[in-house]
Amino acid sequence: MTVSTAKLPVIDLSSPDRLSTANSIRQACVDYGFFYLANHGVEEELIEMAFEESRKFFSLPLDEKMKLPRKEHRGYSPLYAENLDPDSSSKGDSKEAFYVGPVRGSGNKAELNQWPSPGNFRSSSFMEVDNGVLSWKGHVSHDIVNQFRMNIFMLARVCSFGLEGVSSLPAADYCLRSAARRLISLIALALKLDEDYFVKVGALDDPEGFLRLLHYPGELGSSDEEPIYGASAHSDYGMTTLLLTDGVAGLQACPSYRALPDSRFVGRSGDNLGSGKMYHRYMGEFTIAKRICASVLCFIVNIGDMMERWTNCLFRSTLHRVMPTGQERYSMAFFMDPNPDCIVECLESCCSESCPPRFPAIRSGDYFTERFRLTYD
Numbered sequence: 001m002t003v004s005t006a007k008l009p010v011i012d013l014s015s016p017d018r019l020s021t022a023n024s025i026r027q028a029c030v031d032y033g034f035f036y037l038a039n040h041g042v043e044e045e046l047i048e049m050a051f052e053e054s055r056k057f058f059s060l061p062l063d064e065k066m067k068l069p070r071k072e073h074r075g076y077s078p079l080y081a082e083n084l085d086p087d088s089s090s091k092g093d094s095k096e097a098f099y100v101g102p103v104r105g106s107g108n109k110a111e112l113n114q115w116p117s118p119g120n121f122r123s124s125s126f127m128e129v130d131n132g133v134l135s136w137k138g139h140v141s142h143d144i145v146n147q148f149r150m151n152i153f154m155l156a157r158v159c160s161f162g163l164e165g166v167s168s169l170p171a172a173d174y175c176l177r178s179a180a181r182r183l184i185s186l187i188a189l190a191l192k193l194d195e196d197y198f199v200k201v202g203a204l205d206d207p208e209g210f211l212r213l214l215h216y217p218g219e220l221g222s223s224d225e226e227p228i229y230g231a232s233a234h235s236d237y238g239m240t241t242l243l244l245t246d247g248v249a250g251l252q253a254c255p256s257y258r259a260l261p262d263s264r265f266v267g268r269s270g271d272n273l274g275s276g277k278m279y280h281r282y283m284g285e286f287t288i289a290k291r292i293c294a295s296v297l298c299f300i301v302n303i304g305d306m307m308e309r310w311t312n313c314l315f316r317s318t319l320h321r322v323m324p325t326g327q328e329r330y331s332m333a334f335f336m337d338p339n340p341d342c343i344v345e346c347l348e349s350c351c352s353e354s355c356p357p358r359f360p361a362i363r364s365g366d367y368f369t370e371r372f373r374l375t376y377d
């Protein structure tokens with residue numbers, strides 16, 4: 001373990017001492033906006049299988065992947081299509097991604113997900129899991145009518161989104177989404193709120209949690225070119241992100257960043273959200289940042305902008321990025337976002353006369369629309 005890793009706190013999600021866990025979370029969110037989450041209940045085998053599916057998916061020929069272009073934040077996004085920080089590099093991020101949105105509970109939205117069709121896979125290595133029978137830990141096995149549905153299940157269940165026609169979901173209580181919900185109740189306690197506060201304000205209604213599979217080819221730019229980032233500097237937009245990586249280094253966070261008071265209200269041009277996220281414009285150099293060494297067994301958790309706004313910047317939506325190391329890298333990020341209709345406004349406990357709310361109340365969906373526009377347009 002490196003020194004920098006040791007400094008990032010490890011939170012034990014299974015600890016029976018919820019108050020002490022909540023206090024540790026509070027400290028981690030105030031100091032870093034990042035922490036490791038251990039004993040989250042998601043089985044190693046499930047994580048490994050999801051990584052395996054992800055590797056197979058990204059190894060499909062580009063024209064197959066391009067049959068599933070990203071729409072409504074679901075589907076495939078090729079190399080350089082996204083630029084999280086257009087001011088630091090014009091080329092776009094050296095990563096490809098596949099997005100999965102909620103499959104169940106969102107009306108027609110479930111259908112917006114794009115899935116590789118059986119035809120896409122016939123010539124690939126992505127298929128053939130036990131001849132159409134999916135087994136999980138010996139508890140369950142389902143005949144899944146075709147490879148298409150099986151592949152949906154394989155990927156979707158990592159976020160516990162249901163699959164019509166599949167009667168039981170063994171992983172449902174031990175999936176990313178359930179871990180995120182348990183964590184969010186601890187975050188509420190950490191903020192001295194009722195543990196179901198975020199449920200009560202509708203943040204977790206039919207949540208718009210998204211899973212993003214990521215593949216970084218690891219290419220290094222030549223020194224006379226603009227820098228190439230795997231993911232350029234950004235903060236995440238939602239409540240909290242649960243990140244899994246294959247252990248290859250590259251993720252860097254910048255917990256030392258403190259917003260200059262005025263910059264909080266000055267966004268990049270066209271950004272009318274007061275997000276003030278153009279850090280390096282105000283800081284000069286983007287200074288690093290600790291290297292985060294990830295164990296595949298621990299999630300890396302970070303706080304997103306919505307939580308930062310709720311807490312009036314007490315909890316930090318920390319700037320982070322992925323640097324290419326020359327080594328290929330896979331990760332999976334589960335973004336727990338508030339329901340789009342949830343109004344996010346400064347918590348009473350986080351403001352006072354001398355510390356007024358820094359951000360106006362905002363509908364979560366409006367915030368996301370604007371941030372996506374800035375990333376993709």
Ligand SMILES: O=C(O)CCC(=O)C(=O)O
Nearest residue numbers: 214231236251322331333
């Ligand atoms: O791949 C990683 O380690 C980080 C990804 C990330 O920050 C993101 O997708 O928002």
Ligand SMILES: [Fe+2]
Nearest residue numbers: 234235236320
């Ligand atoms: Fe991120």
